[in-house]
Amino acid sequence: MLIEQTTAPVAALPVQALKDHLRLGTGFADDGLQDGLMESYLRAALAAIEGRIGKALIARRFQLVLERWRSESGQALPVAPVSTVLSVTLVDAAGAAQVVPASGWRLAPDMHRPRLLPVGMLLPAVPSGGRVEVVFEAGFGAAWGAVPSDLAQAVLLLAAEYYEHRSDGGMRSAGLPFAVVTLIERWRTVRVLGGGQA
Template identity: 60%
Template sequence: MMLTEVTAVPGAALPVEALKEHLRLGSGFALAPAQDGLLESHLRAAISVIEGRTAKALLERRFEWALAGWRDPVEQALPLGPVARIAAVTLVAADGGQTVVSPDSYRLEVDLHRPRLVAAGMALPLIPSGGRVVIAFDAGFGLGWTDVPADLRQAVLLLAAEFYEHRHDDGSGQAGLPFAVATLIERWRAVRLLGGRGRR
């Protein structure tokens, strides 16, 4: 199984100004000029960490998930939520030939923690022997930063500020998330998307 981010979060959607304000309030010092690029990189890193810990896409974008077989012939849990739409389901044969599956043969079961691709009939389409299926889908809370839940927004700012303020460290410091960040994201980690059978 392989999950690929097809479209990146646009720079304009990142809360660079909010992070600047947060750093000034938290540290009491003026930021060096022309640091927007550095702050953006810390925000992207923080978003990546939060998304990895919660299995939630914060800002909406396109993903592709390739897998060699269904865990359940009737429904397949998706690896990331919340999913807004299924863009395409494509069967890829061992020789590379591709067949786009009719959208009439499946539907999206919307769920914040465990979205699923569900067969419209008796079963999901048969994956070719030695081949794979590629599911393209759009996941995220929305296109704008204010669409992201407030606790996750705060967690990103806190973690990005941590990255910024320790940017010159040699990496030998304490591992793991800061306590405040871990607390903010805890409720979003309650149900993990494991891609398994049934509705755990």
């Protein structure tokens, strides 16, 4: 189970860039009235693109909860790029938590499949009937300027698509627009042989 512990702050969202992209009028007293609407479409576009490519565009904190490791020789993290692993905690069946010292594991950074690896032979054993909780930070950066330009453009295009079709009652065709798919294609994680140790 992957839990998003923090959300992208409003200040990091390109609200003005979306308004410029849509060529909305400026200089009026009600310029900011649609900011909430722009934010909602940007968040929806972010979620759709991040879900498709397995990347966090704007940095935030996540918690991965597992009943067991996929492999005790290394656990792939489901979101990239991971900047830091903050903690690894073992929780037994009674709910007692034990933080694993940082000397017992290390992060293997990767743009597509970052992994948590043991410092020795194996990751610490998960208690029977318990779980392990891994807290980490992932994302290209805290500000919109850190997002790669092709992904930033894809978000604006998709948010604009949502805005333009806001009144059609959900009748537009399913799936992402071709231009968006083209922009994000190189960022998609390709899984072979069932994902290996994904």
